[in-house]
Amino acid sequence: MTDPRELYQQVILEHNKKPRNFGKLDPCTHHAEGHNPLCGDQLELSLVIENGVVADIKFQGSGCAIDVASASLMTGIVKGKPVAEAEAMIEQFRGMVRGELDPATQAPLLGRLTLFSGVKDLPSRVKCAILPWATLHAALRGEEEASTE
Amino acid sequence: MSATLQPLDVTAIRRDFPLLSRVLSGKPVVYLDSAVSGQMPLCAIERMAKYERDEHTNVHRGVSTLSQQATDSYEAAREKVRRFLGAASVREIVWTRGTTEAINLVAQTFGRKVVQAGDEILVSAMEHHANIVPWQMLAQEKGATLKVIPITDDGELILESLDELITERTKLLAVTHVSNVLGTVNPIKEIIARAHAKGVPVLVDGAQAVPHLKVDVQDLDADFYVFSGHKLSGPTGIGALYGKLAHLEAMPPWHGGGNMIRSVTWEKTTYMAAPGKFEAGTPPIAAAIGLGAALDYLTNLGLDRIAAQEHDLLVYATERLERIPGLHILGKARDKASVISFVVEGIHPHDMGSLLDGEGVVIRAGHHCAQPLMARYNVPATTRASFAYFNTREDIDVLVSAVEKAIELFK
Numbered sequence A: 001m002t003d004p005r006e007l008y009q010q011v012i013l014e015h016n017k018k019p020r021n022f023g024k025l026d027p028c029t030h031h032a033e034g035h036n037p038l039c040g041d042q043l044e045l046s047l048v049i050e051n052g053v054v055a056d057i058k059f060q061g062s063g064c065a066i067d068v069a070s071a072s073l074m075t076g077i078v079k080g081k082p083v084a085e086a087e088a089m090i091e092q093f094r095g096m097v098r099g100e101l102d103p104a105t106q107a108p109l110l111g112r113l114t115l116f117s118g119v120k121d122l123p124s125r126v127k128c129a130i131l132p133w134a135t136l137h138a139a140l141r142g143e144e145e146a147s148t149e
Numbered sequence B: 001m002s003a004t005l006q007p008l009d010v011t012a013i014r015r016d017f018p019l020l021s022r023v024l025s026g027k028p029v030v031y032l033d034s035a036v037s038g039q040m041p042l043c044a045i046e047r048m049a050k051y052e053r054d055e056h057t058n059v060h061r062g063v064s065t066l067s068q069q070a071t072d073s074y075e076a077a078r079e080k081v082r083r084f085l086g087a088a089s090v091r092e093i094v095w096t097r098g099t100t101e102a103i104n105l106v107a108q109t110f111g112r113k114v115v116q117a118g119d120e121i122l123v124s125a126m127e128h129h130a131n132i133v134p135w136q137m138l139a140q141e142k143g144a145t146l147k148v149i150p151i152t153d154d155g156e157l158i159l160e161s162l163d164e165l166i167t168e169r170t171k172l173l174a175v176t177h178v179s180n181v182l183g184t185v186n187p188i189k190e191i192i193a194r195a196h197a198k199g200v201p202v203l204v205d206g207a208q209a210v211p212h213l214k215v216d217v218q219d220l221d222a223d224f225y226v227f228s229g230h231k232l233s234g235p236t237g238i239g240a241l242y243g244k245l246a247h248l249e250a251m252p253p254w255h256g257g258g259n260m261i262r263s264v265t266w267e268k269t270t271y272m273a274a275p276g277k278f279e280a281g282t283p284p285i286a287a288a289i290g291l292g293a294a295l296d297y298l299t300n301l302g303l304d305r306i307a308a309q310e311h312d313l314l315v316y317a318t319e320r321l322e323r324i325p326g327l328h329i330l331g332k333a334r335d336k337a338s339v340i341s342f343v344v345e346g347i348h349p350h351d352m353g354s355l356l357d358g359e360g361v362v363i364r365a366g367h368h369c370a371q372p373l374m375a376r377y378n379v380p381a382t383t384r385a386s387f388a389y390f391n392t393r394e395d396i397d398v399l400v401s402a403v404e405k406a407i408e409l410f411k
């Protein structure tokens, strides 16, 4: 991919404009803040985990379209999933946007989120796509802060 | 501008910059990022290559003919910097790695000497981190405070605040000549006069000023004036500190090592006179010589003609960008250099940056190392285009249509 326009597909643009699961869960069982020092992107995740399952998840913050769409789609896909599966998704997403995994064969859990695979060709934006996932990773491990530094 | 000013032959000038004919992502490069780093003309690139190929050795190394020649070329470049800044003596020009290093040098020698607990250092709201952090570090070390000259929404310093901000505890004023984000050209001569009236020395960050306007440090009466070679059509790794000789002589050395000493015994070391005592170790010789060649190139083109060309581009780009619905320009000072920062409603500057990049348009999207200024305008970042003497109105047309295309995509 040489044209960044290929990454800015309808799904991403639409989730940027109308992010799903936007807001804050109060009370919540897990919480973390993510920060991308390069862009100034900021993200706050709150989760309710019951019996090892992500019962609910919300995010709020401000960032670029890649970051916001990634958070919106991530919260949608992990909701209702066991924590172990969410952890596996984090690994697959990271591997995919870094170009280490083939989205067609090695990211079976990500479904249509493989549309982010084009980010690997925009190295300066990889951290934007990863930020929500890094923040989720931190929240699941009980850490309060994630940074893509 | 004088009506008789012969315009620059931009077509011919562009042939001096090989990068301008490159193709990136299948598109011809439109380089609108000179505020990040200016492109080097071929003559300067070739002068550096010639040094490395035919003349490479070290400077100030005694008797060899080769070393003497290198020293002569290196010192000739210092003389070119002196002339370029209008300094009285070549002894007032200290080589540094760039603006950042020059400011740190002043903070840690001059600053450490004059600033004590309870004192104040004054900066402005539009400073680059390079002219904030070294002072913050010094203030922390000494128990001093950093005070800030505020700006208007248009991006001009509120000079009326100076009377109140400069107190008997103010030991130094550090201010930028031209804002790298807003393009504002600050009335430095007036600011210096007002600071001096209260006995306060002034350091001017000239990184964004020297590429655009004729600077005369004596006319300004600046105590310190600093800049980077790479924003001035020169290479990276070189820049200079101008300091009034009386200051430089009174300042302690900074880094210790070879070159900066007069004699070393186990009991005692004595130091070179300025500027030598601030120049420890082997300098970037090729870079200094390359910068000298770049200054010759700019002087030949004529700084007034460069300024006229860039002003035309600024006016044209401002007019065209302002007409785009939803686009807001940050920085509307009456006196502006050819730098335009903007934000577009609903599009994060990093998305804009990536989309412009895909069109071959090289600009900067980010906080521009000016986070306190971003906070002042309540934006996380901006998109910034900056124009040099080799840019054309066609370059701006490409920028405008790329911005319009991005807006269309995000609709």
Ligand SMILES: Cc1ncc(COP(=O)(O)O)c(C=O)c1O
Residues within 6 Å of the ligand: B035, B036, B097, B098, B099, B100, B101, B128, B130, B131, B176, B178, B179, B180, B205, B207, B208, B228, B369
């Ligand atoms: C106004 C200003 N000051 C200081 C600097 C720092 O210059 P350098 O990184 O070359 O030391 C810059 C560069 O972006 C600048 O624009």
